[in-house]
Amino acid sequence: MATPSFEEIVEDFEFLEDWEDRYRYVIEQGKAMDPLEDALKVPATKVDGCASQVWLHPQVENGVFRFDGDSDAMIVKGLIAVLRRLYNGLSLAEVRAVDARAEMARLGLNDHLSAQRSNGLRAMIERIQLVAAA
Template structure:
């Protein structure tokens, strides 16, 4: 999928000064996110948040992690697009190294990653990071051998 890069998003969001435009932009980003086929939306891919459901599917190809995500709420979907701009088609090392909290702070969206919001976004970020971490460990160990 061709998504806006983190730099493009940073630039675009800095351009808006009212919250409505910012969130319309975020909702639109979500619309560009490819849909996950219904048959992939299975219980084992579900990251259950308190208020909305989020599904995560991944494949490891040519040293890169390729993700598919889905949400039944449009704002979460938009925020997932932001997360994917940072993580999709990146190497495990890049994903582990990327400071998502800092990225969301710079976007002035850090409240969406706060533990009190039951939107599943924080769980998704945690899951992506742990997938990347375990792959990175395997790769690192392989090099040592």
């Protein structure tokens, strides 16, 4: 299950045949995000298990999940943007039902991210799932 916003990314990736173009696309997604306020870059929002600095600030309002995030690495910030398009606007039950690894695999990211970046992506997904389960 993916949001219409995430499906747009899937369609864009199908159009971009070269992995370098896809990589640039992910980075551009991150650049388009507003930066996370420095006041929200605290130990409680920091994601452990990432090689770079990563912060996720989840919010649940009226049963709807959304999160903002930031990173000091451009590709990771792009991955945060992609995850936001996968999860933002879903109910908590829908967030828990998303198979994020399978959805991200549709983009071919598993084959093109370094082991450290893959571990960081996994850590971000786990943090999102923990928040949705709480």
